[in-house]
Amino acid sequence: MIAVKAPAFGSGERWRMEMKAQAGADARAIRLQRAAWLRGASRQGSVQPVAALLLDTVAAIGFAGGIAGAVASIDRGLVAVLPWLLLIAVSALLRGLFAMAAVRIGARGGERAKQVVRATVIDGAIRRAPGSALTTGMLASAVVDEVDALDGYVARFVPARTAAALAPLIVLAAMACASWFAALILAATLLPFIVALALAGGAAADESRRQFVALARLSSRFADRIRALPVVLAFRAEAREAEGMGQAADDLAQRTMRVLRVAFLSSGALEFFAALSVALVAVYCGFTLLGLLPFPAPETLSLAEAFFVLALAPEFYAPMRRLAAAYHDRQAAETAADRLMALPAPAAPAATTLPAAHDLVFRNVTIRYPDSDSAAVDNLSCSFAEGETIALLGPSGSGKTSLLHLLLGLAPLSEGEVEVGGVPLAAVGSVAPLAGWAGQHPLIIPGTIRDNLLLGHRDASQDALWQAVTAAGLEPMLARRAYGLASLLDARGGGLSGGERRRIALARALLKPAPLLLLDEPTAHLDAEAEAAMIATIARSCRTRTTVMATHSERLAAIADRVVRLGEDR
Numbered sequence: 001m002i003a004v005k006a007p008a009f010g011s012g013e014r015w016r017m018e019m020k021a022q023a024g025a026d027a028r029a030i031r032l033q034r035a036a037w038l039r040g041a042s043r044q045g046s047v048q049p050v051a052a053l054l055l056d057t058v059a060a061i062g063f064a065g066g067i068a069g070a071v072a073s074i075d076r077g078l079v080a081v082l083p084w085l086l087l088i089a090v091s092a093l094l095r096g097l098f099a100m101a102a103v104r105i106g107a108r109g110g111e112r113a114k115q116v117v118r119a120t121v122i123d124g125a126i127r128r129a130p131g132s133a134l135t136t137g138m139l140a141s142a143v144v145d146e147v148d149a150l151d152g153y154v155a156r157f158v159p160a161r162t163a164a165a166l167a168p169l170i171v172l173a174a175m176a177c178a179s180w181f182a183a184l185i186l187a188a189t190l191l192p193f194i195v196a197l198a199l200a201g202g203a204a205a206d207e208s209r210r211q212f213v214a215l216a217r218l219s220s221r222f223a224d225r226i227r228a229l230p231v232v233l234a235f236r237a238e239a240r241e242a243e244g245m246g247q248a249a250d251d252l253a254q255r256t257m258r259v260l261r262v263a264f265l266s267s268g269a270l271e272f273f274a275a276l277s278v279a280l281v282a283v284y285c286g287f288t289l290l291g292l293l294p295f296p297a298p299e300t301l302s303l304a305e306a307f308f309v310l311a312l313a314p315e316f317y318a319p320m321r322r323l324a325a326a327y328h329d330r331q332a333a334e335t336a337a338d339r340l341m342a343l344p345a346p347a348a349p350a351a352t353t354l355p356a357a358h359d360l361v362f363r364n365v366t367i368r369y370p371d372s373d374s375a376a377v378d379n380l381s382c383s384f385a386e387g388e389t390i391a392l393l394g395p396s397g398s399g400k401t402s403l404l405h406l407l408l409g410l411a412p413l414s415e416g417e418v419e420v421g422g423v424p425l426a427a428v429g430s431v432a433p434l435a436g437w438a439g440q441h442p443l444i445i446p447g448t449i450r451d452n453l454l455l456g457h458r459d460a461s462q463d464a465l466w467q468a469v470t471a472a473g474l475e476p477m478l479a480r481r482a483y484g485l486a487s488l489l490d491a492r493g494g495g496l497s498g499g500e501r502r503r504i505a506l507a508r509a510l511l512k513p514a515p516l517l518l519l520d521e522p523t524a525h526l527d528a529e530a531e532a533a534m535i536a537t538i539a540r541s542c543r544t545r546t547t548v549m550a551t552h553s554e555r556l557a558a559i560a561d562r563v564v565r566l567g568e569d570r
């Protein structure tokens with residue numbers, strides 16, 4: 001956006017005009033940006049659907065020629081008519097085939113375009129810059145609804161637009177061979193038709209854009225509320241949320257009705273002009289044949305020529321009607337493009353070569369989240385040798401998790417430097433490929449306990465799996481379950497206690513053959529006995545790796561080689 005200066009006293013009118021000019025320039029810039037983005041997306045389509053649509057027009061000329069020939073030779077008997085009938089049949093068959101080919105090839109292009117854009121959006125979501133405001137609901141709506149809206153644009157609108165520019169010229173040229181005056185009539189009716197198309201399209205555009213935004217808002221809201229369902233139920237907010245969803249759904253229904261109303265009105269106007277022009281050609285041909293024209297006939301027409309012209313006249317507007325039918329696809333794609341372009345850009349890809357050493361250096365490190373006044377970590381300097389166990393100790397909110405997240409590329413490095421094995425963290429992006437990580441809220445995926453453990457190392461052997469299970473103290477829990485490692489869990493980890501979730505997260509981190517181990521509050525919510533067992537487990541496991549633990553527990557910190565106390569001067 002262009003920065004706007006505040007108005008000087010007494011210069012209100014000039015400022016308003018400047019604002020208007022800036023808004024116009026902004027809108028133009030956005031239009032150009034959107035057009036370039038859509039051109040990029042539609043590059044996945046091909047010219048083949050356009051070729052199929054143009055060949056369909058050529059076949060339509062053959063069809064009209066067949067009708068004209070058959071009418072002209074009907075008085076010479078069946079043998080004379082037969083070749084024309086054959087031409088009609090072949091042309092009709094080819095029209096069907098070309099129309100089908102245009103749809104199928106267009107659909108393939110649309111599918112390719114959606115795949116490419118979807119991959120880019122997902123890539124951006126996975127590698128989004130730390131602190132991004134993209135919610136799961138927004139991402140789901142972008143990946144499903146908004147990317148889907150590109151389908152019609154690439155599959156139908158783009159081929160229809162090119163065909164609408166060329167096919168009427170082919171029809172006019174063919175018609176002019178039989179009757180130049182009829183071709184002139186059609187060409188003259190083109191102007192009001194195009195004006196009607198532009199007006200109808202413009203009216204539909206705004207309504208369609210509002211409807212699409214309402215749809216995207218409803219679906220992202222729905223996805224976010226489903227995700228937060230336990231909280232909604234716990235606070236008995238079902239009625240309020242249901243009412244909110246109902247209002248959003250009503251709003252969408254009203255906007256959809258408005259779009260349909262405008263669409264019906266505009267297609268009515270287009271049909272009117274198309275029918276009018278065909279009627280004019282029909283009246284001209286009929287009156288010329290009968291010699292009833294109220295002005296001197298500009299040409300003589302044979303019956304065959306008149307039939308050819310009449311059969312061909314509707315084909316003149318067919319490509320433009322096809323374009324008008326696909327116009328809604330363009331509006332939907334433009335609205336989707338605006339929203340997709342506004343998604344956070346992916347962070348720069350990380351270096352492919354990972355550091356060989358695994359000592360960690362923090363030099364004057366400050367972590368400040370976007371839109372936050374105070375720093376989560378302020379000017380921290382420390383360094384850890386390879387193989388050391390480090391405890392980050394401090395009160396709640398002192399920045400322990402933020403430091404672990406910084407290493408994983410999930411929190412921003414606002415100032416200072418971090419080095420891993422002598423390589424700047426910025427060059428590596430994240431230590432995730434080098435680290436086993438057990439977070440504060442361990443992720444549980446729908447599937448078995450085994451599936452959840454193998455997230456740490458997909459190809460782990462059975463022995464390695466059991467070693468991690470034993471080291472994390474999961475055996476007693478597995479022994480109590482009839483199916484052991486094959487026991488099913490739901491996405492929320494139903495049937496697991498807080499301690500068991502932490503043990504699964506620890507086992508998963510241990511299973512990964514990684515030189516770094518990052519543990520966030522591994523002993524939180526455990527009773528004294530369980531904490532002691534967990535501390536013993538961690539003490540055994542961290543001997544072979546550089547381990548960084550965020551904790552409140554002095555007992556856990558006691559097993560560390562180094563303790564970094566955070567937030568003490570706050």
Ligand SMILES: Nc1ncnc2c1ncn2[C@@H]1O[C@H](COP(=O)(O)OP(=O)(O)OP(=O)(O)O)[C@@H](O)[C@H]1O
Pocket residue numbers: 131369370372375376394395396397398399400401402403550
């Ligand atoms: N994504 C975020 N956006 C904005 N502020 C954040 C974000 N994550 C953490 N913070 C803030 O940064 C500060 C440090 O949070 P952090 O989670 O690192 O502390 P912590 O020491 O791990 O706390 P706890 O012991 O309670 O887990 C807090 O004030 C928190 O509100």
